[in-house]
Amino acid sequence: MDGYTRMNKIKEDFMRIVFLAAACASILCVALICVFLFANGVPAIGKIGFVKFLTGQEWRPGNNLYGVWPMILGSLYVTAGAIVTGVPVGVLAAVFMARFCPDWLHRLLSPAISLLAGIPSILYGFFGLVVMVPAIRVVSGGSGKNILTASLLLGMMILPTIISVSETAIRAVPESYYQGALALGATHERAVFFSILPAARSGIMAAVILGVGRSIGETMAVIMVAGNQAVVPDSIFNGARTLTANIVLEMGYAADLHREALIATGVVLFVFILLTNLSFSYARLAKKG
Amino acid sequence: MELWQLRRRPLSAFLRLCVMLAAAAAMLVFLILVGYILVKGIPNIETGLFEWEYNSQNVSLVPALINTVLITVLSLFIASPLGIFAAIYMNEYAKKENRLISTVRIAAETLAGIPSIVYGLFGMLLFVVALKWGYSLIAGAFTMAVMILPIIMRTTEEALKSIPDSYREGSFGLGAGRLRTVFAIVLPPAAPGILAGIILAIGRVVGETAALIFTAGTVARTPAALTSSVRTLSVHMYSLSSEGLHIKQAYATAVVLLVLVITINSISGALAGRIAGGRG
DSSP states (O other): OOHHHHHHHHHHHHHHHHHHHHHHHHHHHHHHHHHHHHHHHHHHHHHHOHHHHHHOOOEEGGGTEEOOHHHHHHHHHHHHHHHHHHHHHHHHHHHIIIIIOOHHHHHHHHHHHHHHHHSOHHHHHHHIIIIIHHHHHHHHOTTSOSHHHHHHHHHHHHHHHHHHHHHHHHHTSOHHHHHHHHHTTOOHHHHIIIIIHHHTHHHHHHHHHHHHHHHHHOOHHHHHHSBOOOSOOOSTTSOBOOHHHHHHHHHTTOOHHHHHHHHHHHHHHHHHHHHHHHHHHHHHHHHHO | OOHHHHTTOHHHHHHHHHHHHHHHHHHHHHHHHHHHHHHHHGGGOOGGGGOSSOOTTTOOOHHHHHHHHHHHHHHHHHHHHHHHHHHHIIIIISOTTOHHHHHHHHHHHHHHHSOHHHHHHHHIIIIIIISOOOSOHHHHHHHHHHHHHHHHHHHHHHHHHTSOHHHHHHHHHTTOOHHHIIIIIIHHHHHHHHHHHHHHHHHHHHHOOHHHHTTTOOOOSOOSSTTSOOOOHHHHHHHHHHHOSOHHHHHHHHHHHHHHHHHHHHHHHHHHHHHHHHHO
């Protein structure tokens, strides 16, 4: 081996290690996030008491009462609301784009949907605040900042995710399903809805789970329209505070146990997200298997 | 099916109506959202918004805009090499599907699914508190770097995958090593795809709010040092709309932010479309 090839060999090996290290960076990031969140949040849960923290109905930092149950419910309610409003519209729109839409229209719709996905949540929130809140106020009375408003806004925000993932799933169904249905005398609509759509259900399920993840994690838009009252809501016209909102609203001035309790709120949120991610992977595995 | 047949097939007619309404609703969301912000915002754009210094009279967005650029550039500086190198390892070096590769994949997917407020908490705990950087430009940039890493990794990997194996085989056949093959043969044609990913990441940083409030802070001035607290345009937008004192300026700032993000994402989309078109 002459000097030149040896140099090359060293260079090759060195860069291989650099690339490998870069690949491991994402593992390191996940590990760091877990360590820092859990190390700072879990002790607070211990101090407050696991059950008292998770199922406590009252969040009053002034009185040392730290129960995140209202926020857990708040997050679940607005997420459920977003799914109820966003998924039907999103899936039907995806069906339109995959199976009903003329080419020229698809060339208009498709970029619009991807731009919609890129609009920052703060702008959705601003739109919700200046347009939707006054409109809902007419119906609901009160401030207009409530679960219904947040659900509708989140439903709009998850539309692009639902549409693009569902459209991909619908397009992936073999054409023979459609042709078979037509050959049996089905109309175009029946063939699409009763032959193609069922075959795409695992992909659509994945879209729904992605939507759930986005809704649970959404912060800025929800803060501006949900009202943020830290009490258990009993109607969709009540305001609610989500886990995410709880952190942003109080982190600025919190200290000591209050601050740790907010980080613990983040831990609860993180666990919810990990669970949705797991079910997403599961939905995708189910599709492959 | 022709229109006259629909009357005899009520279910089909109903289904068709449903999908059309849904598509119209989705389009309407886009048009109303963008249209409303543009219509209400453009008349409120004044020269005061573009003055060099921010104060409560002019509510200038220029410092926030400069801060946004600084944070974006810094975070790209950190995340791009990492993301691109990681993708190179995943696609060019690793043997298919060993345990390390699947762990990296799971980690990247987990990162992609983490909401921005959790990044914000993490950035605050690690960079602001543990490393004692305080609310600062650099803490914000590092937080953003972690957030955009999976985006850059994924898009780069897709771009690398789109390069046919014959390129690599040709290069190896001529005696080039793996390293030279990657840099001289594979990366150049993949460049537009990688760039599309980077621009997409820029759009993400520009639009980010929740992860920056507690890492970069909210000071509306251009930074004196890497450790100065800064607010980006999105955080500025949040301050304006939650204070409710400068509603006109909030509308105008929304227009600037919207146009910025839409432009960035369109460029990314056009680049990505170009390589997809070239392949087909």
